Amino acid sequence: MIMDLQKRKELKKKLYTIIFKTDTEEGKRFDIILLNVILLSVILAAIESVVAFNARYALPFRICEWIITILFTIEYATRIYCSPNRKKYIFSVYGIIDLLSILPFFIGILYSSTHYLIVIRALRLLRIFRILKLTHFLKEGNHLVDSLRRSVKKIMIFTYFIMILVTILGALMYLVEGSVNPSFSNIPKSIYWAVVTITTVGYGDITPITFLGQTISVIVMLLGYSILAVPTGIISSELIKPLRKKNITCPNCGEN
């Protein structure tokens, strides 16, 4: 009995290193298999939305879906089983993502008797969010992620400033183009145009046609051009910061 407990403990520990850690041979192999299953699952969900494909290969799609869900269910169960602190895992972001990637399927089975097809379709679509399982592989403590986190506040102030700017630009263009150009028939549309232009996306679904409108657009673009540089500058300077502090130790005398 004690031996049995001992064995279980060992198994649990072994499973834990395989599933949660990546520094062993088996851990790496598990990660690669998981990565591929997730990608396959997402690609299947995406292809299923293509009507022509779905009508043709309905059965193989369903079989694949069954297999993948069973695999993810086993993975979820094992993760709970071997986790040292089960409650912490279940309510962690990763735990919730793992649950959400299997739940819709089971709800779908329950509701399949009903005729609420729209519910089933929505649930089926949720499977695409399984791609969030990939976040398991984004290691924390990453230099890149840290820099981005430190930049967030500055970028927020910047976005706030952009919001004021595009509202004013949108209202201006509505005044100038609104009466002759149906594309600028209301302010929300004009703000949409201002964002499309200032971010240099430039779909071309809404374009100015009057001379004054085009002149304002030219100014907006040259403005957006320079503004584009601000978040770049912010993130660049954050990425360079830690680099500077670390490097200043002298290799010969050990002082700064």
Place this chain on the structure above:
Amino acid sequence: MIMDLQKRKELKKKLYTIIFKTDTEEGKRFDIILLNVILLSVILAAIESVVAFNARYALPFRICEWIITILFTIEYATRIYCSPNRKKYIFSVYGIIDLLSILPFFIGILYSSTHYLIVIRALRLLRIFRILKLTHFLKEGNHLVDSLRRSVKKIMIFTYFIMILVTILGALMYLVEGSVNPSFSNIPKSIYWAVVTITTVGYGDITPITFLGQTISVIVMLLGYSILAVPTGIISSELIKPLRKKNITCPNCGEN
């Protein structure tokens, strides 16, 4: 009587800290309420420009407008009342913005008897500029704003250079495409195209169709691509500057 004056003074001071300062609990609460009212007001003005919405909900829109304007009027009156230097506030940028955000409404009432609908519509639109009230929240002395201010002169020289470039490119494309492509029928349009292209906005409302025109476009794009880097470099180097000054300790005497 003296007590009354004393009380008034205290009230004024308290109101001042609530409205103008942000470091007290009440000051913060006031700011959040103000922020929301401004955003609501701007969103209302934007939605009102959508014809279908406006026709349907004319009455609730008008009521909301009344409430918001009364709130802003009270805010403006209180700001004048509790300001230590009234004249300075009234003629400051913020004071003028605060006045302009209520004035159009009152002018609108005066003119409602007349049939100059266009005047009323223009005044109604002005309300969207209430978003400028949000600048109250942009604190001065900000590192970001400082860096941008220092970059302005360099960016100006750069914009000046871009202006020369797009004029020449526009004239060139007018020569090349003008006779076969109605989109390039005059130079201002061609300059508009040059700006749209060099800033990588790329609407696609004006595109070259001749082989030579497309070849020039390709060169313009690759050019614009590298040019895009200049303002980024300028702002990045400005953002990094103060960072550097802090970190440099003199190697000989140990002082900064």
Place this chain on the structure above:
Amino acid sequence: MIMDLQKRKELKKKLYTIIFKTDTEEGKRFDIILLNVILLSVILAAIESVVAFNARYALPFRICEWIITILFTIEYATRIYCSPNRKKYIFSVYGIIDLLSILPFFIGILYSSTHYLIVIRALRLLRIFRILKLTHFLKEGNHLVDSLRRSVKKIMIFTYFIMILVTILGALMYLVEGSVNPSFSNIPKSIYWAVVTITTVGYGDITPITFLGQTISVIVMLLGYSILAVPTGIISSELIKPLRKKNITCPNCGEN
């Protein structure tokens, strides 16, 4: 006689400081007038290309053109007159630009008797290149210009690399889309598409329609996205370089 020579010399020197230098009160005033005349001239040339405008206001346009050309002729003559080294000025880039900004007009008069309208139109158009006269105001020794000059070689290597890339991408898309999509009917067009895409201009006049084509496009865009960063990095690092070298002198002991 000697006095006269002395006077002439003084006049020449004075004219020289006004026209070529910008550090005196009069020199600045001259520059501002010149700047405005150039801009006016360019704007006129641009507007003249708009057919409707030109037909209506043919006479005032011609009069303005006469006045501006006379002014530029006087400026050119004075520049030659007061230049300490006339030959050097005449054959310098600025001298040639100054000549080219008046020459087309005089040739136009000579050829007006003939019926080669196309020649006259081309000459008229050349006036837009008067904007190059603005380069007078771009001071040399500028930090910005220096950084750009030092980056040119690296940017060239980079452009060279981009050229190889877009050729391969263009050929690939021609293979994939060529047979079903008339927009990709030949390789030069496909290369044009590749440049439009990789520089994130994205006109939308040529877009992939097959699934494989769209998949390749997605890869190209994500590629272009990262590549966009290279010239920025090059120029940024050049702009930061001199900054670093200058700052390292200690304010206390004067050593580095």
Place this chain on the structure above:
Amino acid sequence: MIMDLQKRKELKKKLYTIIFKTDTEEGKRFDIILLNVILLSVILAAIESVVAFNARYALPFRICEWIITILFTIEYATRIYCSPNRKKYIFSVYGIIDLLSILPFFIGILYSSTHYLIVIRALRLLRIFRILKLTHFLKEGNHLVDSLRRSVKKIMIFTYFIMILVTILGALMYLVEGSVNPSFSNIPKSIYWAVVTITTVGYGDITPITFLGQTISVIVMLLGYSILAVPTGIISSELIKPLRKKNITCPNCGEN
């Protein structure tokens, strides 16, 4: 006999310096000729794909093709001949590229008796990849290439993150726009839209039409705007790194 061997050895050595090295007068001349022949060859292959051109000038095109292929064959043979380690050259990347740039032509001759026109066309197209021969001129040990190589891993993580993001955004837009907008009729298309938007390419072939869809688009664009800065920051910081290491002299002991 020995003299002959000696001569051969000398010839081999001389040919080696001309073809593989660039530091002699003759080496440079050879490189320039090669560069021009490659470019000519690529331009010919590109123009040949234009149907109208090809029909007209079929014969001159074929003659040029013959000449260029013979030149490349001679170059390939010489490179093998004078290479100190023949096996190494033949199986190096450059060796394979050199072979591939002549092979299709000879296969084309063998198959010309058959009527598999599609095979010939595909082979003919392969000639455009001769542009890869240009990589001969990209010197290794380049600072720029080094920086890019060091950035690759970080850029990969970033691209991985972008992939997760666009999948989720695509699914979201499919949910929101799918039922009313045929452009968003399936998830792969929506993901394609998300990439086009977030990279600021903005073709405009797929654009949102509902209010909610446009609102999400606006958020995506402002997001993409800030994200655009990340690879720039990464590459910039890599480009600046070596620069810093050189400049830092230890303040205490004076060594690096």
